[in-house]
Amino acid sequence: MDTTKQAKIPIVVFSKLEDLKPGTSSWLSARKQVCDALEEHSYFVARLSEEVCLELHNRIFSALDDLFDFPKESREKNMSEKPFRGHYSDNVAIDSVGIDDATSLEEALNFAKIFWPNGNDRFSEIVNSYGKFMTGLDQTVTRMIFDYYGVEKYKCDSHIKSMEYVLKFTRYKLESDHHHLQKKEQPYVAIGEHEDLSFTTIIHDNDVNGLEIKTKDGKWIVFDGSPSSFLVMASDALQLWSNDRIKPCTHRVVLRENKVRYSLLLLTYNKGIICVPEELIDEEHSLRYKPLNHPEYVALQYRDTKTRLCLKSFCVCSACPAANRTLPVAAPLQQEELSFIVADSSSKLHMRRSSRQKDQAKSSPTRILMQNNRRAKEVDKMSVYIYTIKNMMELDED
C-alpha cells in the first residue's frame, strides 16, 4: 500500500479567527490561499494559533477519553433519525458517535445524559465550546470562498443559516491480537477510499496518523495532525456549488500502528436545496448541475463507500431530469426485483468504486448488491436508492 509522506499538504495560517476581518490584507491573502488550495488540491490545513488550540485540544481529547471509557453499549444509545449520524461501528476498528448540531449547548447537554444520567456540565461545556470553535472555522472558510468568487454577502449569510453542523467523535483501535497487527506489513483499512457527502469536512486528530488523502496524481499522502492543524476538505456539495471549480477530496483511514486514534470531524450539510450561484456561471463555466436536494442526496446513499451514487448521476444538468423533482419514497422492493433492476441498470450508471473494487464490480454488480442486502437493516434504504435509479432511467428514456 503506497503512501508518500514527503508530499506537501498546503497550509494556510489563520492564527486567531477573530483577527481575520473581511477586507483586511490578512483576510484577502488567506482567502486567496484557501481557494487556490481547494481548486488545486481539494484540501488544505488551516493552522490556528497554538495558544488558542493547545488548551482546546487537551480539553476535548481528555473528554473523549471519558466518553470512550464507557462500554460500547452506552454509545450505541446515541441514535439519530438522520442517515450517517449517531453511533456506528462498521468494523472492528471503528467506534463513532456524534451530535447533530455542534453549536447547540442543549444538544451537548442531552448527549452527556446518554452517559451520565444526571448530566455532566463540564463535559457538555467542553464539547459545545469545541463545536462552536470548529463551526466558526468552517464559517470563516465559507465566507472566504463566497467572497473570492464574488458571490453576494447576503447569499453567504443565507447559506450559513441553512447549514447543519454535525460533530463526530471517532475512535479507531485494533485489539493487539488482531491479525492485521500481527502481520505488520498488512495495514488495516478502517474506512475505504471515498469522498464525503457534505459541503465541507474539517478533521482534527490526536496526532496518531491514520487519515490519508489522495493527490491528483493518484498518490496517497498521510495527514500528520497537530493540536493547531485542522484539515479542511472539499466535499460533494461544494463541487456542485462551485460548478466544478473545486473537486471533492478523496480520502481513507488506514491503521498502520497499534495506537488509539481519535478523530473529530465537523461535517456541514445544507438543510434544503443547494445550487450553483449565478456568479459562478460564465462562458468558461456553463451550468453543470441542477439544484441538489442535499438531505435527499445523503438519504439515498449507501454507507458502504464502494457503492455510492455519485453527484454526476444524481444531478448533472443534462443527464438527470429528475433532479428538480421530489423523489417518491418507495415501498421496499422484493429481492428478485432488486437484482433485476440493478443488473439491468448497472451499465448506464456511474457508481463510485475504489479502483480495486472496480474489476470485481464489473463482473458482478448483482453479487455486490446481494451481499449488501444481507444486512437486513439496510434493505429499506437500498430499495429507495434502487427505486430512484429506476425512476431516473425512466425519465431519461422519455
Ligand SMILES: O=C(O)CCC(=O)C(=O)O
Ligand atoms: O476519522 C477520520 O480521520 C476521517 C473519517 C472519514 O473520512 C469519515 O468519517 O468520512
Ligand SMILES: [Fe+2]
Ligand atoms: Fe470521509
